[in-house]
Amino acid sequence: MEFKAFLDEFKNQTGFDFCDYSDESLNRRLIKIQKETSLDYEGILSRVAVDEKFKQKIVEDITVNTTELFRDPDVWVGLYKKLYCSIPRNVTTAFWHIGCSIGLEVYSNLILLNELNMLDSVRVMATDLNSSVLETAKAGVYVYNKQFEDNFNKVFMELGKNVRFDKYFDRDKDTLKVKPFLTAVPKFKQQNLVSEDAPFPFKTDFVFLRNVMIYFNNKLQVKIMKMVYDKMYDGAYLILGKQERLPLNMSGRFEAIANLYRKNALNL
Amino acid sequence: MSDYKAVVIGGSAGSFSLMLKMLAGIKSDFKLPIILCMHRLKHVRSGIAESMQIKSKLPIIEPMDKQRIEPGAVYLAPANYHMFIELDGTVSLSTEEMNFFCRPSIDYTLSSCAAAYREKLVGIILTGANADGAKGLKDIADKKGYTIVQDPATAEVDTMPKSALAVMTPNEVLKPEGIIAFLNNL
Incomplete structure (x- = not known):
């Protein structure tokens, strides 16, 4: 399954829409998620369908949450x-x-x-x-x-x-x-x-x-x-x-x- | 006329003074964009672009997010952001986790350039104190881009060039003068 097809299916399944995120950094984070979970895109989608906690974890890993006090x-x-x-x-x-x-x-x-x-x-x-x-x-x-x-x-x-x-x-x-x-x-x-x-x-x-x-x-x-x-x-x-x-x-x-x-x- | 579309350079410890020397040596009608990712000390977040501009004949730009890469300019990864080049030749920035305790990460910039420019890219790794950049340079070589590693014997800190040489075989290992001459002949 291709990167874009995964994003479409993830949106349909969860309501979280990452289709218009910048390709380069999103693609890299998704590759990292695949490595860490030892799942391919199909595997991620099937588990997301039945495991709410896992879904939250994927959303958390796709989005970037780094921040600091008084940045700049x-x-x-x-x-x-x-x-x-x-x-x-x-x-x-x-x-x-x-x-x-x-x-x-x-x-x-x-x-x-x-x-x-x-x-x-x-x-x-x-x-x-x-x-x-x-x-x-x-x-x-x-x-x-x-x-x-x-x-x-x-x-x-x-x-x-x-x-x-x-x-x-x-x-x-x-x-x-x-x-x-x-x-x-x-x-x-x-x-x-x-x-x-x-x-x-x-x-x-x-x-x-x-x-x-x-x-x-x-x-x-x-x-x-x-x-x-x-x-x-x-x-x-x-x-x-x-x-x-x-x-x-x-x-x-x-x-x-x-x-x-x-x-x-x-x-x- | 060169077949290359861009040059990407990564460096860390010792690379700032080296970059100043290289920028001073690059001819003023250099046609390609130079994409530059350098680790910075945390407490020196500003002033680097200004110092470089004094030496460089090409404009030094710390790009805004989504800014387009143009020929004949130097694009310096901004402090505290990762810098990616997208397939459409624009810049994306990111504040995500550090790589090798560094943001910007040289690996991230080099790998994104490898995907965007493929065989039409020159990738260069300079002196530095950690292994960031090695994987990125390998990605460039895997996409058939032209790769150069600074001769470790001439590097102020040789960890970064040696780390690159440990995972891939570059087209050339050059002294700083050789790198400048190579670029001026593109």
Whole structure:
């Protein structure tokens, strides 16, 4: 069975649609899955049909769930200085993290908002295709990684603020736990962005879509961008990954400000 | 006129100064794209492209996702991303797990180039301290691409060239000057 035929059949069987993912990296991950499970495509499909846990595992292995605290520190410094300092406190500001994985980006953002005493005036929704990573995100419990603390310190050094890592995290040897006053804020929800038509109930002021669309081909990027665009208020901000840009023919809908994209009002 | 469509180069420890020297030696009307994957130190994530640009006559680009590979430019895998070349000649980036504790992974970039360019590819492995890149260079050789390994005797750290030589037989083993001359004759 060919790679493309497998993806079609996997979609029909499970509702998870990877047909418009970037070929090269997806193909390589599927080869890895075949090796690790010692199954060919037919074998994977027959087991997926009867074994829910196995199905989840395959979805988890196909999708990329790597993430880090304050990935690209300068992006966070820019957000804080250029945008967050001027957010009004008397209205609710809505944030949507798409493809939030295990939630480290969500907590990075909440830490900055807390430094501005804004936790009472924000609504934070975080979604991912993959239900198992969302359990980790909700719990806010991670394996300690020095890179996280380095990024954290870099952000606050550049902001000229003296903030200790243990203000937000409890560390016990290799376990790192986000403090409960942060884990209580976001709502994590499983969501299949590719196959659901109206995935998000309310409009947002900030959308984080970082290093998610790099896994999609151009056709799917455009489809997702249009849907996200419709869920943004005029003037809302979109934050992409450091090496991402808007898909062709979407750039007229946003004003680019460094790594940030501000939604233009639609001119009909 | 060269039959090749692209050159892909991988290197790690010691390869930065070597790359600067090679870029300085490559002629300004070099026609092919050069796809470059180099391991970086974790705390030096920026500034590499800028340093290279000072030496290079060709433009140094850290590509955006889906950017098209064009002739006569150098595409440097961005820090903290894996870089793949798709069959349609565009770049895909990925943040997935490290390979040999490295992101970008040289194997991933080389293997994707092997699939995209097949026999119309030149693959080169330079000095480096781990085995990343060996499998990728073998993939290029398996697709009948032209393969070059830096002479281990001239490498600052010879683990990477030796690892490549352990799994495949390249078309040539060359000193840095030989690699530069080879490229300028393409």
